[in-house]
Amino acid sequence: MTDLLRAEGITKTYRAGNRKIPVLRGVDLRVLEGEILALVGSSGAGKSTLLHILGLLDRPDEGVVRYRDVPVSRLSAARKARVRHREIGFVFQFYHLIPELDALQNVCLGAMMLTSVAGWLGMRRRVKDRARELLGRMGLGDRLRNRPAQLSGGERQRVAIARALIADPSVILADEPTGNLDSRTSEEILDLIWRINEEDGVSFLLVTHDAQVASRADRCLRLADGVIEDGTGRPAGESARGAPGAIPGGGKEA
Amino acid sequence: MYTWYLGFKYLLKRPINLLGLFGVLFSVWALVTVMSVFQGFIVEVRAQVRGAASDLALVGNRMDRSYAEVEALLRDDPEVEAMAPRISWFGLLYVRGGRRRPQYAGETTKGIRGTDFYRVLGIDPGSEGRVSAFPSWLDRVPAGRLRSADPKAPFDVPRNRLPPKLRSEFGWSPPGLLMGLDRARYERVYRTGRPIVLASGRQVRDGRDMRVIPIKRDFVLSGTFDSGHYEFDNNTVLVDIEEMRSLFGQDLEDEGSLDVFNEIAIKVRDPRKAAATAARLNTRLRKAGISGTVKTWEQRRARFLQAVRHEHGMMKIVLFVIVLVASVLIYATLSMMVSEKTKDIGILAALGATRRGIASIFLACGTATAAAGAVLGALAGWLSCVHIDDINAWLRENTGRELFPRNIFGLDSIPYVLDPWWFAQVLLFALGSAFLFSLLPALRASRHDPVEALRHE
Numbered sequence: 001m002t003d004l005l006r007a008e009g010i011t012k013t014y015r016a017g018n019r020k021i022p023v024l025r026g027v028d029l030r031v032l033e034g035e036i037l038a039l040v041g042s043s044g045a046g047k048s049t050l051l052h053i054l055g056l057l058d059r060p061d062e063g064v065v066r067y068r069d070v071p072v073s074r075l076s077a078a079r080k081a082r083v084r085h086r087e088i089g090f091v092f093q094f095y096h097l098i099p100e101l102d103a104l105q106n107v108c109l110g111a112m113m114l115t116s117v118a119g120w121l122g123m124r125r126r127v128k129d130r131a132r133e134l135l136g137r138m139g140l141g142d143r144l145r146n147r148p149a150q151l152s153g154g155e156r157q158r159v160a161i162a163r164a165l166i167a168d169p170s171v172i173l174a175d176e177p178t179g180n181l182d183s184r185t186s187e188e189i190l191d192l193i194w195r196i197n198e199e200d201g202v203s204f205l206l207v208t209h210d211a212q213v214a215s216r217a218d219r220c221l222r223l224a225d226g227v228i229e230d231g232t233g234r235p236a237g238e239s240a241r242g243a244p245g246a247i248p249g250g251g252k253e254a
Numbered sequence: 255m256y257t258w259y260l261g262f263k264y265l266l267k268r269p270i271n272l273l274g275l276f277g278v279l280f281s282v283w284a285l286v287t288v289m290s291v292f293q294g295f296i297v298e299v300r301a302q303v304r305g306a307a308s309d310l311a312l313v314g315n316r317m318d319r320s321y322a323e324v325e326a327l328l329r330d331d332p333e334v335e336a337m338a339p340r341i342s343w344f345g346l347l348y349v350r351g352g353r354r355r356p357q358y359a360g361e362t363t364k365g366i367r368g369t370d371f372y373r374v375l376g377i378d379p380g381s382e383g384r385v386s387a388f389p390s391w392l393d394r395v396p397a398g399r400l401r402s403a404d405p406k407a408p409f410d411v412p413r414n415r416l417p418p419k420l421r422s423e424f425g426w427s428p429p430g431l432l433m434g435l436d437r438a439r440y441e442r443v444y445r446t447g448r449p450i451v452l453a454s455g456r457q458v459r460d461g462r463d464m465r466v467i468p469i470k471r472d473f474v475l476s477g478t479f480d481s482g483h484y485e486f487d488n489n490t491v492l493v494d495i496e497e498m499r500s501l502f503g504q505d506l507e508d509e510g511s512l513d514v515f516n517e518i519a520i521k522v523r524d525p526r527k528a529a530a531t532a533a534r535l536n537t538r539l540r541k542a543g544i545s546g547t548v549k550t551w552e553q554r555r556a557r558f559l560q561a562v563r564h565e566h567g568m569m570k571i572v573l574f575v576i577v578l579v580a581s582v583l584i585y586a587t588l589s590m591m592v593s594e595k596t597k598d599i600g601i602l603a604a605l606g607a608t609r610r611g612i613a614s615i616f617l618a619c620g621t622a623t624a625a626a627g628a629v630l631g632a633l634a635g636w637l638s639c640v641h642i643d644d645i646n647a648w649l650r651e652n653t654g655r656e657l658f659p660r661n662i663f664g665l666d667s668i669p670y671v672l673d674p675w676w677f678a679q680v681l682l683f684a685l686g687s688a689f690l691f692s693l694l695p696a697l698r699a700s701r702h703d704p705v706e707a708l709r710h711e
Contacts, residue, residue: 048709049705052705052708055604057603057604057704057705057708058705077608077609078608078610081603081606081607081608081611082606084603084604084605084606085605085606086606090604090605092604092708096597096600096601096604096708097601098260098263098598098601100263100264100267100268101263105263109256109259109260109605110605112256112259113256113602113605113606113607113611114606117258120259163605167605167606
């Protein structure tokens with residue numbers, strides 16, 4: 001068993017004028033290698049904030065985020081950006097594609113972040129092939145040249161997932177990935193996520209308030225009042241797929 | 255990589271950026287064209303002034319020394335190649351049958367014909383050609399009745415060209431006078447042989463008083479000249495220096511009289527060393543107690559040249575300010591873009607972009623806009639310089655206005671100088687100012703909190 005991402009004692013307080021609004025009050029959380037972890041909670045519970053902190057986009061007031069035991073939340077901004085690019089993928093509720101770029105370019109953009117112009121010229125063909133392959137896996141092989149405005153919500157989310165995957169991250173943080181989709185499309189997206197998890201061994205942290213999603217996940221946690229509770233009534237370590245009582249995540253990778 | 259990639263994608267997909275591009279294009283265009291033509295004009299004017307002036311000139315001599323004496327003194331200098339004496343004076347010319355001037359208050363006649371103030375320059379036709387382009391001034395006059403009969407003796411008028419009254423039996427004819435070609439036409443003088451009266455005066459000390467001795471002398475027009483320098487041509491008439499000497503009381507027959515002068519035109523071997531040579535000659539003159547100062551042609555025309563140069567400088571500043579205005583356009587469009595692109599900024603941060611990278615996108619945008627505009631503007635400027643005469647002709651035909659009053663300066667075409675260094679300066683300035691003006695929105699973009707940008711749709 002390996003901890004991929006570990007949050008220890010995360011606190012975050014927002015300020016509205018003179019009032020302090022504590023959002024996270026000491027969150028401890030682990031994402032294991034190769035698992036799908038669901039994080040549920042009522043809206044405003046701080047799920048997105050926690051996600052951003054885990055993704056190194058935001059800075060916790062206290063506590064530390066460890067990636068493979070390295071306290072990454074304490075790195076410099078440039079190094080954080082590097083870790084974010086190499087190890088962490090993001091998928092958002094509103095897809096957040098660049099409207100000026102077509103599907104293929106949006107995916108390729110995910111691989112461009114650290115290369116120089118010369119480096120890009122060297123790897124361009126390889127990245128494009130990989131992006132085509134990824135989009136093909138997403139079922140978008142014939143929509144490579146469409147811009148986001150010409151794609152449906154489900155298709156956009158597939159592009160976003162492909163973009164998250166192109167840099168070969170080990171964990172993808174998804175903020176309500178199906179929150180804006182109808183139930184059938186949601187189902188397709190979720191199937192896709194599970195397939196990717198199966199085939200590539202990428203861990204997922206799904207922030208959701210869809211109970212069905214939560215029940216499908218390997219583990220489920222609930223964020224309430226700024227702390228983590230067990231989400232589904234199952235003990236916080238028990239896998240939905242693994243044998244009862246098995247070590248979390250251990251059934252797959254180790 | 256993504257900075258350039260996204261920068262260009264944004265540029266291409268957002269036509270609003272053309273605003274800044276066109277701003278820079280037009281300003282650089284104007285800057286390059288106007289300055290190239292202006293520079294051409296300066297070069298042309300300098301050449302004109304230069305052609306009408308000798309390298310050095312001893313000016314302000316009190317006409318108390320013999321030219322032969324001073325010439326012998328200055329000839330020793332290794333840099334002096336040739337010299338020619340001159341007497342420069344001023345006077346009123348009455349051109350018989352010339353253009354009618356307006357009537358002045360108190361005049362009883364019906365208006366005065368052809369009286370105007372001129373610089374009267376006495377030259378030695380034999381030596382003048384060695385220090386200035388004098389022979390070519392005569393050559394440039396087209397064949398016809400205004401041309402000197404004999405360039406070797408420009409002040410002689412053939413008998414058959416004289417009006418009958420002046421054809422004396424003893425072979426004597428009045429002394430000749432050369433007038434600027436355009437000026438002669440302006441005075442409605444279309445042939446040589448026209449009588450011209452010079453009236454002037456000089457002051458002499460008479461005990462404690464100053465007395466004015468009037469000078470009057472009859473001339474006939476022996477020809478015209480065209481030095482190419484409109485101002486010189488317009489205001490100067492040339493006569494034989496011996497005539498001027500006799501006007502100043504020097505008797506040519508008298509052994510004891512001096513071959514006086516008040517200017518000496520000097521040609522030097524190396525014009526680049528003219529200033530040093532002038533200084534050396536001045537010390538020599540001072541030691542010998544000879545009045546007057548040797549000046550370079552630039553010093554003599556300093557006021558005129560400086561005026562042109564100042565105008566040039568002012569124009570430059572104005573046009574550079576226009577380039578700044580164009581950069582402000584870039585600033586405005588970029589600021590707008592940053593506000594619209596907050597979401598993209600969040601996305602890029604999530605994909606692993608650093609703040610610096612995000613700032614670079616907008617910097618690349620602004621600088622690339624300026625670069626494209628500047629290069630296109632420079633190209634347009636270059637093209638419009640090369641075709642400036644066609645543009646001018648087109649403007650004259652369609653609007654009746656001329657871009658450049660080339661007739662005043664007697665130019666066949668509008669001059670221009672394409673200076674690569676100047677082009678480089680303009681391009682650098684345009685790029686630099688666009689860079690600085692892009693920096694502000696770029697920094698603003700990089701300060702955006704990605705979390706804030708991602709939170710809301």
